[in-house]
Amino acid sequence: MLKVRIIPCLLFSGRTIVKSVRFKDxxxxxxxxTCARVFNERNADELLFLDIVASRENKKPxxxxxxxxxxxxxxPLTIGGGIRTIDDADKLFxxxxxxxxxxxxxxxxxxxxxxxxxxxGSQAVVASIDAKKVGSSCKVYISxxxxxxxxxxxxxxxxxxELGAGEILxxxxxxxxxMQGYDLELxxxxxxxxxIPVVAAGGCxxxxxxxxxxxxxxxxAVCGASxxxxxxxxxxxxxxxxxxxxxxxxxx
Amino acid sequence: MxxxxxxxxxNIRSVEKALAKIxxxxxxxxxxxxxxxxxxxxxxxxxxxxxxxxxxxxxxxxEMLKKEVLEKKKPxxxxxxxxxxxxxxxxxxxxxxxxxxxxxxxxxxxxxxxxQLKIPxxxxxxxxxxxxxxxxxxxxxxxxxxxxxxxxxxxxxxxxVNCGYTNYGYNYVSVVQKENIYGVQFHPEKxxxxxxxxxxxxxxxxxxx
Numbered sequence: 001m002l003k004v005r006i007i008p009c010l011l012f013s014g015r016t017i018v019k020s021v022r023f024k025d026x027x028x029x030x031x032x033x034t035c036a037r038v039f040n041e042r043n044a045d046e047l048l049f050l051d052i053v054a055s056r057e058n059k060k061p062x063x064x065x066x067x068x069x070x071x072x073x074x075x076p077l078t079i080g081g082g083i084r085t086i087d088d089a090d091k092l093f094x095x096x097x098x099x100x101x102x103x104x105x106x107x108x109x110x111x112x113x114x115x116x117x118x119x120x121g122s123q124a125v126v127a128s129i130d131a132k133k134v135g136s137s138c139k140v141y142i143s144x145x146x147x148x149x150x151x152x153x154x155x156x157x158x159x160x161x162e163l164g165a166g167e168i169l170x171x172x173x174x175x176x177x178x179m180q181g182y183d184l185e186l187x188x189x190x191x192x193x194x195x196i197p198v199v200a201a202g203g204c205x206x207x208x209x210x211x212x213x214x215x216x217x218x219x220x221a222v223c224g225a226s227x228x229x230x231x232x233x234x235x236x237x238x239x240x241x242x243x244x245x246x247x248x249x250x251x252x
Numbered sequence: 253m254x255x256x257x258x259x260x261x262x263n264i265r266s267v268e269k270a271l272a273k274i275x276x277x278x279x280x281x282x283x284x285x286x287x288x289x290x291x292x293x294x295x296x297x298x299x300x301x302x303x304x305x306x307x308x309x310x311x312x313x314x315e316m317l318k319k320e321v322l323e324k325k326k327p328x329x330x331x332x333x334x335x336x337x338x339x340x341x342x343x344x345x346x347x348x349x350x351x352x353x354x355x356x357x358x359x360x361x362x363x364x365x366x367x368q369l370k371i372p373x374x375x376x377x378x379x380x381x382x383x384x385x386x387x388x389x390x391x392x393x394x395x396x397x398x399x400x401x402x403x404x405x406x407x408x409x410x411x412x413v414n415c416g417y418t419n420y421g422y423n424y425v426s427v428v429q430k431e432n433i434y435g436v437q438f439h440p441e442k443x444x445x446x447x448x449x450x451x452x453x454x455x456x457x458x459x460x461x
Contacts, residue, residue: 001419003376003398043444045376071269074444076400096265098402098442123374123402166374196370250376250398 003250004214005045005221006238007199008228010035012065012081014053019225021177023052023130023145029229032065036072039228042235043252046076048101048169048223050128052144054082055104063091070096080128080169086115093120101169103128104142106156107149110163117164125167126199127160129153131186132173138186145173153186154193161194168194169223172202179205179226187217199223207233207241214247254278254455255290257317259307261297261333263439270441274448276455282311287320291459292327295334296441301358301405302345304333314351321353325432327457328353329389332403335428335435344405353433356409356425363421372404373420379427379438383414387427389434390416391453397446399438401426406437432460 010017010032017035018026029035032049039047049069054061061082070077079092080101089100089112100120105112106127116125130141131153140151151159157168170190172183182203191198197220200213204224213219227233239249254271258264258280271278278294279286287293297304308314321328330338339350342358350358363369376398384390406424409415416427418437426437434454440447 001377002373005375040444070265074270074273074442074448076442093262094265096269098266121372121402123372195368197374 001248003045003248004242006210006235006242006249007046007048007221007223008039008044008235009048009050009201009223009225011225012049012051012062014051014062019177019229020052023173023176025177033068033072036069039235040072040074043250044075044235045250046078046221047073048078049080050101051081056143056146061088061092063095066092066097067095078126080126084109084112086112086119089116089120093124099124099126099167101126101128102165103130106160107140107142107151110159113160113163113165117166122164122166122196125165126169127157127165127167128169128171129156129160129190130171130173141173153190157190157194161196165196167197167199169199169201175203177226178203179231181205181209182213182217184212184217187213187219191218197221205231207238210238210242211245211247214242253290254292254294255286256280256294256296257287257313258282259297259304259311259313261299261304261307263296263298266439266441267294267296267331270448270451274452274455276451282313284313284316287313287316290320290326291461292455292457293317293320293329294454295328295330295337297331297333297337298402299333300344301333301336301342301350302348304337305345305348305350308337317351321433324460326460327432327454328434329454330435331441332437332439335437336405336407338428338433338435339407342405354409354413354428354430354435355411356407358405359408360405361421367421369421372402374402375400377401377418377420377438379416379418381416383429384416384427387414387416387429388457389427389429389436389450389453393446393449399436399440399443399447401438403437407435
């Protein structure tokens with residue numbers, strides 16, 4: 001049986017791994033390769049590495065750091081931040097990425113999704129959608145949450161699926177780093193609108209949040225950062241808890 | 253020395269890193285002289301069956317590989333697409349022959365109408381079956397261990413060989429062994445400790461020269 005994945009997320013600030021609150025107030029949490037090594041040892045199901053400055057500073061992905069991380073990862077490695085061309089993607093796959101995350105380009109250069117999907121398969125392209133409440137509606141933001149778009153998360157997720165994305169990484173900017181739990185309504189609305197897997201992100205602070213994201217939000221995978229860095233929960237305690245709650249996970 | 257065949261079908265780097273991690277002696281090559289010297293051979297691979305076989309033909313490795321594996325009995329491990337190439341034909345590339353080391357064909361996942369399963373089968377899934385308990389490749393690895401899969405096609409066998417199974421919609425053959433020939437549909441190089449254990453077990457098989 002296919003397992004629900006628990007995915008730690010590393011946010012790279014250009015120098016170190018940080019954790020944000022609502023996409024701001026970065027707190028340093030450590031060195032990239034050490035973080036990758038630790039999560040590999042603790043049996044994360046996948047590792048997500050997002051460069052949160054590349055896009056807004058108009059930089060390329062930091063290939064050197066990513067290659068160092070790839071050396072520590074004997075699990076699927078998903079890379080995002082600053083990917084604008086098929087050449088960037090080629091280079092990342094070559095140094096060991098298994099999936100590529102597209103965020104700003106979903107809106108600004110949507111055909112990039114199609115190009116990568118044609119060359120490497122849909123499962124290798126993840127469309128990342130950052131959502132924020134604006135009044136009574138919800139809008140997608142790009143460039144690490146700095147630029148508002150006209151799209152609702154559901155609209156953009158459907159569009160990304162049509163373009164060839166194989167997965168949606170859905171982050172609530174309002175919940176990011178708050179540890180108040182995922183935005184279940186948001187996750188469920190997107191999960192029900194697309195047929196590709198949805199990864200829930202933003203707000204996880206306790207183990208029950210993972211369970212709720214799957215059972216109530218219908219997420220196929222859960223992403224967390226603060227819960228692992230600041231709460232002291234580990235991938236193993238998370239898996240054991242989810243297993244007890246009847247969610248199929250890779251228990252070791 | 254293990255030779256990892258570089259036939260331009262991606263993913264070589266991950267296999268390289270994993271072999272380096274377990275301290276295996278290996279070389280990535282598509283040269284006949286290296287295959288001749290090899291004690292073990294790995295066919296990695298991500299991509300399509302027809303392109304994979306065409307690349308093998310272009311490099312002139314098909315006949316050579318048959319000799320090294322079928323006559324000299326060198327242990328061979330096919331990973332993902334590399335496993336699929338061990339069979340005779342595939343629905344992904346009709347008219348192109350595989351290596352044909354094992355009698356069987358590669359078919360696309362085909363589900364009942366009411367099953368809404370996504371293709372490719374991507375993620376962590378487990379491997380089970382009585383045969384794997386005795387397979388040297390699965391030494392120290394219990395049944396129902398999880399490995400990382402990404403594939404849209406799977407093997408259907410026409411002969412009785414040792415098999416391991418995975419369930420995705422139905423049970424299909426995800427591990428195969430016929431004498432010195434091994435195939436795994438999952439990616440051991442992406443399956444953490446248990447994956448590395450598979451590679452370690454393969455490296456520990458008595459080599460042939």
